Amino acid sequence: MRLFFSLLLIIPFRIFASSIDFKLDKVIEIYGLQGFNCNITQPSDPLLSPLGEALFESKLLSGGQDTSCSTCHLKELNRVDGLPISVGVGGHGEGVNRLKHGKGILVPRNSFTLAGRGHSNYKTYFWDGKVEVESERIVSIIGDGKGKGFHSPLALASVLPILARDEFLGLLENTQENEMISINDSYYEDRYFKATSFLRKQISTSEGDEWDELRKIFIGSKIEPENLKLSDIGNAISAFLIDKENCVENKWSQYVRGNKESLTEQQKQGAFLFYGKGRCVSCHQGDLFSDFNFHSIGTPQGEFGVSIYGQDLGRSEISLNYEDRFKFKTPSLLNVSKTKPYGHNGAFQTLDEIVLFHLNPMPFFKNKEWTEKELYSYGRILSSRSKMLSYIDMFTKEEFDQLISFLEAI
Ligand code: HEC
Ligand code: HEC
CATH class of the missing domain: 1.10.760.10 (Cytochrome c-like domain)
Incomplete structure (x- = not known):
């Protein structure tokens, strides 16, 4: 019953x-x-993943050497920064502390998480689509991506922050010593070539322990700092993002x-x-x-x-x-x-x-x-x-x- x-x-x-x-x-x-x-990912070279991780975490790439990718894409916050809009170069601390500090250039958009960004069907990057795939071509504000040696749209999207005034380059009054800012005067496509030669010189000749560490990681990657191109940096960062951050x-x-x-x-x-x-x-x-x-x-x-x-x-x-x-x-x-x-x-x-x-x-x-x-x-x-x-x-x-x-x- x-x-x-x-x-x-x-x-x-x-x-x-x-x-x-x-x-x-x-x-x-x-x-x-x-x-x-x-497992369905954009083309990537797994050998570059450790270098990509080091570059993603390194503040050395930014004009004022105070900002890394992970400043706004924090591991503990699922790769966002928890802020309404991000705070770039000139800022201090991470997450909400960056706002409290009150300095730093605002990047007036909400940060994205990076999960799924390496999937083959992920076609449009940034809130306004400044990087897009159009019938197999990678179209972007720095021109055609494949011709410049980018493996994937994610690889191209990964270097744009380096070319942006607010995220990485910085302003004159903020970082007087910052050579990167002269790059800021030019159109994006010019910036690409200027940033390439600037970073090549920085990475191959700068002195100090942090730089030595970074150069050591290059050894395993098949890329020589003396011949570095910005697309190599993008390919490395995207290899890391595909390897470690893409999967949900x-x-x-x-x-x-x-x-x-x-x-x-x-x-x-x-x-x-x-x-x-x-x-x-x-x-x-x-x-x-x-x-x-x-x-x-x-x-x-x-x-x-x-x-x-x-x-x-x-x-x-x-x-x-x-x-x-x-x-x-x-x-x-x-x-x-x-x-x-x-x-x-x-x-x-x-x-x-x-x-x-x-x-x-x-x-x-x-x-x-x-x-x-x-x-x-x-x-x-x-x-x-x-x-x-x-x-x-x-x-x-x-x-x-x-x-x-x-x-x-x-
Ligand atoms: C007309 C297309 C459209 C439809 C239909 C739509 N969305 Fe959206 N959704 C968007 C756009 C565009 C944004 C971003 C808007 C902005 O930032 O101004 C958004 C943002 C969001 C966000 C915030 C994501 C983030 O990371 O900021 C959520 C959550 C969301 N939508 C859920 C939904 C749900 C649930 C529905 C169904 C009830 C829905 N959307 C229907 C276009 C749409
Ligand atoms: C100052 C904070 C900040 C820094 C530093 C930063 N990002 Fe972002 N990131 C953002 C914001 C904000 C957006 C959204 C911007 C937009 O759409 O215009 C974004 C968007 C992206 C996107 C596009 C995701 C999508 O789905 O469209 C990628 C990829 C990305 N960032 C990777 C990187 C990499 C790689 C670096 C380091 C080279 C980096 N970011 C450095 C704040 C930052």
């Missing part, structure tokens, strides 16, 4: 559970999902590959919303959760931006197309619950905040103090919001919470 009652309880639950699994199987089939696969094992991928126990019931319902009524998949596509295209969700401008008058015009900075103003690359959502804050300028502190903003931007502004600039200009950003967001079809708190719990499994 007791068994009978417990069966009565279990059976409907089972039917319910299997029906969500059944529905998700259809989703997986329709969208051709395979789960994130660490998440619960959703396990589910897609057949482990139906890896998600909670709530996460399964959330997944169904993500691919169904929530319409998230129209932009956050595939195993990397991005269409690698550009859209506006109407994110308000922050105080600082890369474009004229401290704005951030997003994609139109690169495409020079008026229609692309305020559009940003759809960010990959791999590891997203571990990489706050969110949005291209870190305007959103929590996942709840940014997801709700896709559905309805009004609550975000309820308690917001408008600056004069925002008060008179936000309308044009609001009107750039993608029409695709109007198809999102969700109404209850329960559904919203399910969706957020799915984001914690990817």
